[in-house]
Each structure stands twice: as structure tokens, then as C-alpha cells.
Amino acid sequence: MGAYVCTIAGGKGGVGRTTxxxxxxxxxxxxxxxxxxxxxxLGMTNVGKMLAVESDETLHDVLGGNAAVSDALTDTEHxxxxxxxxxxxxxxxxxxxxxxxxxxxxxxxSFDVVLVDTSPKISHEMAVPVGLADGTxxxxxxxxxxxxxxxxxxxxxxxxxxxxxxxxxxxxTDPEQVEVDHxxxxxxxxxxxxxxxxxxxxxxxxxxxxxxxxxxAYRDLTAVLIRGLEAGEIPDDEEPVFEESWFxxxxxxxxxxxxxEAGEDDEDDEDTDNLTMFRPRF
Numbered sequence: 001m002g003a004y005v006c007t008i009a010g011g012k013g014g015v016g017r018t019t020x021x022x023x024x025x026x027x028x029x030x031x032x033x034x035x036x037x038x039x040x041x042l043g044m045t046n047v048g049k050m051l052a053v054e055s056d057e058t059l060h061d062v063l064g065g066n067a068a069v070s071d072a073l074t075d076t077e078h079x080x081x082x083x084x085x086x087x088x089x090x091x092x093x094x095x096x097x098x099x100x101x102x103x104x105x106x107x108x109x110s111f112d113v114v115l116v117d118t119s120p121k122i123s124h125e126m127a128v129p130v131g132l133a134d135g136t137x138x139x140x141x142x143x144x145x146x147x148x149x150x151x152x153x154x155x156x157x158x159x160x161x162x163x164x165x166x167x168x169x170x171x172x173t174d175p176e177q178v179e180v181d182h183x184x185x186x187x188x189x190x191x192x193x194x195x196x197x198x199x200x201x202x203x204x205x206x207x208x209x210x211x212x213x214x215x216x217a218y219r220d221l222t223a224v225l226i227r228g229l230e231a232g233e234i235p236d237d238e239e240p241v242f243e244e245s246w247f248x249x250x251x252x253x254x255x256x257x258x259x260x261e262a263g264e265d266d267e268d269d270e271d272t273d274n275l276t277m278f279r280p281r282f
Contacts, residue, residue, distance in 0.1 A: 002108035004229045007133040010140050011149025013120040016170040017139045018046045021117040023206045025080045027222035033112040036081040041119045045085025051076050060086040063095035069106045097125035122156045131160035138167045142177045166190035191241025193217040213246035
């Protein structure tokens with residue numbers, strides 16, 4: 001049986017797809033799963049930079065027919081293997097996204113888990129990793145634009161016969177943002193990652209800020225995915241990754257300060273409306 005392929009997707013930049021992919025990959029590796037992360041965001045590659053790895057050969061070289069998959073594989077200090085991309089515009093122009101299928105299938109022969117980080121925009125280069133994956137994890141913040149784009153990404157996954165595992169909300173600042181009511185997407189809310197500006201400077205969090213709430217959220221989410229991997233699907237009764245203690249006094253303090261500002265009630269109503277597009281299936 002080949003490796004489990006999980007694609008990390010979301011229709012908007014800045015929601016934390018790459019950060020999520022890296023942290024999940026490290027936790028999978030720590031759990032005994034030989035894991036590789038492929039940076040398939042061909043236009044804005046970031047995995048190599050975030051993990052401080054360099055390789056003479058990149059995914060773009062492989063997709064352009066100038067290197068073998070094995071040549072582009074690089075080990076990191078976190079034991080996670082990666083295939084990084086190339087930020088050069090010429091390399092981007094020469095890369096053929098259709099060749100991603102061969103790359104992923106080759107990696108399935110050597111690894112237990114293949115994670116694929118994708119572009120923030122719906123495009124041809126997303127079709128293969130989303131359509132080929134055993135499951136796609138949607139990553140979004142709680143704002144209206146990001147959630148709308150997540151819905152579009154889920155629709156795209158359906159069009160290419162992909163399987164959406166669920167939604168992960170990142171940069172959550174208020175527990176009330178988790179109270180999704182009804183939705184336009186047939187997938188569960190798997191959990192949240194709390195905003196932590198201080199910990200964000202310590203990426204990857206699960207290695208450099210292990211006690212942070214965000215790191216715990218990534219570890220808990222990986223546990224959910226592992227249960228799904230081993231069972232063949234994520235159980236319908238799976239509880240979303242969430243702890244009130246992650247927000248603690250900070251959320252109360254922020255609420256108190258916000259209450260002093262004019263128009264607070266209207267803003268809160270709008271924020272709540274942003275999250276009414278999703279309904280957990282549990």
C-alpha cells in the first residue's frame with residue numbers, strides 16, 4: 001500500500017497553509033511516520049526558506065524534466081524530508097504542473113505520508129495534488145473573504161474528484177469564532193489554531209515553541225489525521241481541536257477593551273456572520 005497523501009489547501013494567501021503543512025509534517029515524523037513535504041506552491045515557494053534548507057535541485061527542476069525526484073529530496077534538522085521549490089521566474093515558466101502526479105506517485109513508494117503544500121489560488125497546478133490526494137485539509141482564517149475562498153476550494157476539489165477532510169481555522173483570537181452554525185461545505189470543522197504573535201517568531205512551533213497553544217493545536221490536529229489515516233476516514237464523532245484555555249485571560253482582556261470602543265456590537269455581529277458558512281458534521 002502506498003503512502004497516505006494529504007494536500008494542504010486554501011483559496012487565499014496568508015492563512016497559514018505552509019505553516020500548517022510544516023508543523024503537521026514534523027509531528028507526523030515524530031510519531032514514527034516517514035514523512036515528506038512537497039512545496040507545490042509553484043509561484044510563491046516558501047517551504048525551503050521557512051525550514052532553512054537548500055538544495056541544488058528543486059521541484060521545479062523535476063517538473064521541468066531536468067532532475068529526478070530523488071535528486072530534489074532534502075533532509076531537515078527536524079527529520080522531515082522536503083522537496084523545496086525554486087523562486088526563479090524562469091524555473092516557474094519551465095515547470096509542468098502535470099508532472100506532479102509522477103512526483104507524488106514516486107514518493108508514495110518510499111514514504112508513509114506525503115504532504116503537499118499548494119498555491120493559494122485555484123489553478124491548473126492545484127488539480128493534481130487535490131485530485132490525487134487521499135484527503136485535502138482546508139486551511140482558512142475566520143474572515144469572510146478567506147472562508148468564501150475556502151468554499152470555492154472545496155467546490156474545486158469536488159470537480160476534480162478530491163476528498164475534503166475538513167476545515168482548520170487559523171489565527172483565531174476569540175473562542176466565539178469557533179461557533180460555526182451552518183454551511184455551504186460538506187466537511188467538518190476539524191479544529192482551530194489560536195493566534196500567537198510571540199510564538200509565530202519561533203517557527204516551526206512544534207519544535208521551537210512546544211508549550212505554545214498553537215503548537216498544541218497542531219499536535220492535536222495531527223493526532224486527528226493519524227486516526228483518520230489508520231481508520232481509513234476521520235470518524236464522524238471526532239471532536240474539533242479546541243481548548244478554551246488557549247485563549248485564557250487574553251481573550252477576556254481583549255473583549256473588555258473592545259467593549260469600550262464605539263460600534264462594538266455591530267462589529268461583533270459581522271464577525272459572527274463570517275463563520276456561518278460551515279457546519280461540523282458531529
